[in-house]
Amino acid sequence: MAQYLQDFPEEFVERYSRLIPDFADFLKVTGTASRKTIRVNTLKATKQEVVDWLGDLGPEALPWWDLAFGIRDVEGIGKRLGHFLGLFYIQDAASMIPPLVLDPKPEETVLDLAAAPGSKTTQISAMMQNTGLLIANDSSSRRVRGLVGNVDRAGCLNVAVCRMDGNRIGRLLENSCDRVLVDAPCTCEGTIRKSHQVLNRWSVSAIQRFSRLQNGLIVSGFRALRPGGLMVYSTCTIAPEENEGVVTYLLSKFPNAFVLPIELPGFVMRPALDTWKGESFPEPVRHCRRILPQDNDTEGFFLALIRKGDAEAG
Amino acid sequence: MLKQVKELSERFGIDPGVFKRLGFMLRQETVFIADRKVMEFDQVKPIRRGIRFCRVFPHSVKPTTWAMQILGKHATRNCIDVTKEQAVELINGKQLKLNAAAENGFVIIRCSGHVVGVGHYKSPILKSQIPKYRPVE
Numbered sequence: 001m002a003q004y005l006q007d008f009p010e011e012f013v014e015r016y017s018r019l020i021p022d023f024a025d026f027l028k029v030t031g032t033a034s035r036k037t038i039r040v041n042t043l044k045a046t047k048q049e050v051v052d053w054l055g056d057l058g059p060e061a062l063p064w065w066d067l068a069f070g071i072r073d074v075e076g077i078g079k080r081l082g083h084f085l086g087l088f089y090i091q092d093a094a095s096m097i098p099p100l101v102l103d104p105k106p107e108e109t110v111l112d113l114a115a116a117p118g119s120k121t122t123q124i125s126a127m128m129q130n131t132g133l134l135i136a137n138d139s140s141s142r143r144v145r146g147l148v149g150n151v152d153r154a155g156c157l158n159v160a161v162c163r164m165d166g167n168r169i170g171r172l173l174e175n176s177c178d179r180v181l182v183d184a185p186c187t188c189e190g191t192i193r194k195s196h197q198v199l200n201r202w203s204v205s206a207i208q209r210f211s212r213l214q215n216g217l218i219v220s221g222f223r224a225l226r227p228g229g230l231m232v233y234s235t236c237t238i239a240p241e242e243n244e245g246v247v248t249y250l251l252s253k254f255p256n257a258f259v260l261p262i263e264l265p266g267f268v269m270r271p272a273l274d275t276w277k278g279e280s281f282p283e284p285v286r287h288c289r290r291i292l293p294q295d296n297d298t299e300g301f302f303l304a305l306i307r308k309g310d311a312e313a314g
Numbered sequence: 315m316l317k318q319v320k321e322l323s324e325r326f327g328i329d330p331g332v333f334k335r336l337g338f339m340l341r342q343e344t345v346f347i348a349d350r351k352v353m354e355f356d357q358v359k360p361i362r363r364g365i366r367f368c369r370v371f372p373h374s375v376k377p378t379t380w381a382m383q384i385l386g387k388h389a390t391r392n393c394i395d396v397t398k399e400q401a402v403e404l405i406n407g408k409q410l411k412l413n414a415a416a417e418n419g420f421v422i423i424r425c426s427g428h429v430v431g432v433g434h435y436k437s438p439i440l441k442s443q444i445p446k447y448r449p450v451e
């Protein structure tokens with residue numbers, strides 16, 4: 001364990017060795033890249049076509065979704081002809097989970113509140129079979145350019161790209177969306193496997209700063225939901241202040257917000273925390289799920305599935 | 315249907331039924347195409363609706379590679395089939411010399427049943443109109 005420990009800020013180790021029971025396994029896995037995975041873009045290709053195009057990379061079906069495949073990691077997969085044609089999208093397996101839990105349907109109105117560069121937008125668009133309205137918003141001009149490029153390449157005809165502060169969009173779309181994804185900006189602790197640079201930017205004050213931003217965004221996303229609609233709140237970080245804490249904040253503001261259980265057979269997820277640093281989270285927050293890198297050979301993620309009840313009845 | 319869309323659907327023999335549930339918008343010499351619900355959406359002002367369908371020039375209408383990759387599969391004429399090696403050359407900006415059963419003008423380039431993008435054919439030269447992308451190998 002010592003060989004990995006030196007990369008991590010002391011405070012990081014102090015926090016997460018308490019939170020993650022198999023912390024040694026966590027550290028070990030963060031020293032390796034996660035398994036390379038792709039998603040079939042059903043707007044352009046069938047599963048079989050993609051398997052044929054990637055034959056030499058030994059595509060292996062993953063047990064939890066028939067459109068997700070593990071492949072051998074080679075240089076330059078993004079330079080392949082099949083990738084240029086938009087037949088598949090290179091995406092970490094954990095990042096495919098929030099749209100799967102959201103489960104958008106054709107013809108619906110869906111908001112992706114923090115969408116750039118569009119991994120989940122393009123996945124949601126395909127799940128909606130290129131119909132209905134998917135509002136893909138992000139506040140960063142630079143990142144929106146990447147989002148537009150991915151929407152083009154994936155062939156998404158059901159996407160409206162917006163560029164505004166996600167805090168504002170909820171009031172503008174009040175009670176109008178069937179589903180909302182808030183894939184929030186975060187400290188990205190779960191992506192350490194991709195780049196250890198996140199550790200250079202890591203600090204407890206950054207966690208606190210993001211958590212305030214996330215409180216605003218989850219509320220905005222919830223406002224945009226119609227009564228009966230579903231929202232997924234996700235982050236690629238471990239900090240409870242950015243996860244269970246944010247869901248707790250939403251529940252404290254809206255008595256008509258209900259946390260629902262999450263299941264995805266074949267994919268290992270852990271229950272959310274019930275306490276952190278002396279704060280107890282409300283019982284329904286336990287329904288949220290944590291994805292740890294060592295469990296499925298992915299990045300780390302957090303997920304909450306929330307239903308909006310009627311204001312009075314719930 | 316916008317006249318530019320009609321022109322391209324005729325050139326490529328695309329059944330107009332394909333566009334039934336889609337809406338179009340002409341902005342600054344570019345036609346955008348999207349689901350009607352996207353076109354009608356007005357609660358927030360999007361910076362982009364759907365994808366670019368074509369560019370309108372004074373004497374021609376040029377379809378985009380990204381739109382043809384998704385709608386070009388319905389094309390029945392003015393398509394040129396190439397090998398994977400040729401497709402890679404075209405994406406990387408090269409031109410090909412070949413005899414194809416296509417009229418001069420914009421064509422849809424296909425490879426292994428998938429649309430690669432748009433080209434311009436002036437017999438016997440096929441020039442790529444595919445946007446610059448990272449090199450494909």
Ligand SMILES: C[S@@+](CC[C@H](N)C(=O)[O-])C[C@H]1O[C@@H](n2cnc3c(N)ncnc32)[C@H](O)[C@@H]1O
Nearest residue numbers: 114115116117118119120139140165166183185
């Ligand atoms: C985790 S990333 C989103 C990844 C994206 N959902 C995907 O799957 O490709 C978070 C995004 O939130 C955006 N963001 C940060 N602050 C925001 C705000 N106030 N409103 C909207 N988006 C914001 C960032 O620009 C960033 O693109």
